[in-house]
Amino acid sequence: xxxxxxxxxxxxxxxxxxxxxxxxxxxxGDGIFEGMRAYSGKVFEMGPHLDRLWESARAIHLExxxxxxxxxxxxxxxxxxxxxxxxxxxxxxxxxxxxLGLDAHLCKNPQxxxxxxxxxxxxxxxxxxxxxxxTAATIRNHPAALSPRVKSLNYLNNILAKIEGARAxxxxxLMLNHKGEVAECTGDNIFIVRKGKLxxxxxxAGILEGITRNAVIQLAAKxxxxxxxxxxxxxxxxxxxxxxxxxxxxxxIPVVRLDDRSIGDGKPxxxxxxxxxxxxxxxxxx
Ligand code: PMP
Numbered sequence: 413x414x415x416x417x418x419x420x421x422x423x424x425x426x427x428x429x430x431x432x433x434x435x436x437x438x439x440x441g442d443g444i445f446e447g448m449r450a451y452s453g454k455v456f457e458m459g460p461h462l463d464r465l466w467e468s469a470r471a472i473h474l475e476x477x478x479x480x481x482x483x484x485x486x487x488x489x490x491x492x493x494x495x496x497x498x499x500x501x502x503x504x505x506x507x508x509x510x511x512l513g514l515d516a517h518l519c520k521n522p523q524x525x526x527x528x529x530x531x532x533x534x535x536x537x538x539x540x541x542x543x544x545x546x547t548a549a550t551i552r553n554h555p556a557a558l559s560p561r562v563k564s565l566n567y568l569n570n571i572l573a574k575i576e577g578a579r580a581x582x583x584x585x586l587m588l589n590h591k592g593e594v595a596e597c598t599g600d601n602i603f604i605v606r607k608g609k610l611x612x613x614x615x616x617a618g619i620l621e622g623i624t625r626n627a628v629i630q631l632a633a634k635x636x637x638x639x640x641x642x643x644x645x646x647x648x649x650x651x652x653x654x655x656x657x658x659x660x661x662x663x664x665i666p667v668v669r670l671d672d673r674s675i676g677d678g679k680p681x682x683x684x685x686x687x688x689x690x691x692x693x694x695x696x697x698x
Contacts (some may be wrong), residue, residue, distance in 0.1 A: 418479075418490040418526035419574070429525075437506025443470040443522075443568030446503040448487075448623075449531065449660050452694045453497040457623045461503075464621065468562045469505065474522060476505050483524070490526045499641055500661060502527040506565065534662060536584060539688075542668030542680045543657070547646055548573035548585040552595040555618045557671050560595070563620060566647035570598040584648070586656065586670060589618040593643045600662050601625040605654035605683045610639040617643055624691070631690045637683065646670070654681030656688070663695070664688040678682070 417429035424430075436442035444459045455461070462480045469476045476483070483663065503526050510519035534543075550572045553560055558569075570587070577585030580596055587600070589595040594613055596602055601622040602610045610632050615621050632639040649655055653676045655667040665688055666680035 413495075415527075415529065416490065416493040418486055420521075420524055421486070423490065423493050431506070431523055431525070432509040434509045434511065435506050435523060436508065436510050436516065437504070437523065437565050439512065440507075440514065441564065441568070442472075442516060442519075442563040443504060443506035444472065444474065444563055445505070445519060445565055446501075446563060447596075447660050448501040448503065449695070450491055450497065450499045450501060450528070452697070453491065454697075455484075455487060455491075455501060456695050457627065458487065460623050460626070464563060464623070465505070468564065469561045471559065472564065473516065474505065474507060474533060477522060477524060486524070487526055490528050494528050496530070498530050498531065499528045499636075500531045502529075504565070528632065531661065534621065534657070534665060538583070539665060540680070542666035542678075543584055544582050544669040545584055545586050545667055545671075546577055546580040546582050547671055548576040548587050548598075550576060550587065552587040552589050552618050554590045555616070560618050560620050561615065573599040585650070588646065591643075593617055593645055595619050596622075597657055600657035600659035600665070602649075602667075603628065603656050603658065604644065604649055604652035605681060606648065606652045608638075610637055610682075610683065611644055611648070611652075612639065612641055613643060614641040623658075623660055624660055624663065627694065628658050628664065628687055628691060631687060635686065637687075649675065652676070654684050656680075656684040664691045 414425040416423040448461045507521045508521040509521040553569045573585045584597045596619040650673045666684045
């Protein structure tokens with residue numbers, strides 16, 4: 413059975429799922445998206461994902477057609493049509509078809525696209541042994557230029573950093589902000605553990621407010637782990653006891669090296685493992 417893709421209320425076979433080459437999503441990265449995970453047929457934190465999508469839309473003057481309930485129903489319809497229960501869901505809203513000029517007002521119909529597919533995760537070995545990261549020379553977008561809180565289709569900032577990571581043999585790269593503080597990775601948020609406390613950069617460090625990040629902060633509170641949202645530097649990562657990343661696709665993944673320095677004892681740490689276990693239990697509804 414061909415994979416079905418949702419475009420503006422209709423399901424198309426993957427090969428027939430097409431949009432205009434004049435769509436400003438393609439021409440300029442003018443649009444927004446969400447990346448979500450379904451576990452046993454149910455999307456994890458669909459509400460917060462849709463809230464973030466609507467907030468991104470507001471920030472870029474984009475009117476999403478329909479309501480959040482209708483969007484949730486469309487996501488579920490696409491998952492069911494593809495008979496997928498454990499899946500990755502990509503929800504995209506582009507500015508729509510316009511001219512070759514920048515004028516967004518000429519794009520009258522935003523396009524809603526929903527792609528669901530099997531999850532392609534980091535290889536299992538990274539969950540067991542931890543990731544090796546490098547710091548990218550490319551800094552995260554300045555919030556006053558294009559706020560990282562907007563999950564826009566313009567991912568070139570992150571892609572450039574990811575290329576730097578790949579060229580250094582790493583699957584993820586650390587991005588600093590314009591102040592030289594740790595921001596996040598190219599597609600994941602970052603946490604460190606120092607003296608029994610959890611630290612993660614605050615939203616105004618210029619990061620995406622990750623849904624997984626928020627879930628981990630809440631889990632930490634439940635487990636009696638103090639979690640501080642406060643700025644820290646690359647040096648703090650070098651000298652921390654543990655480090656891990658969070659994201660809808662990656663879930664909770666340990667980091668054991670940064671820029672050729674071992675973190676802690678160079679193995680995934682106990683708090684990382686505890687939070688990973690708690691997150692797995694949460695997404696599986698137990
Ligand atoms: N930061 C960036 C830049 C991202 O693209 C993502 C999502 N892939 C994340 C953080 C993690 O966010 P979430 O937990 O909502 O998936």
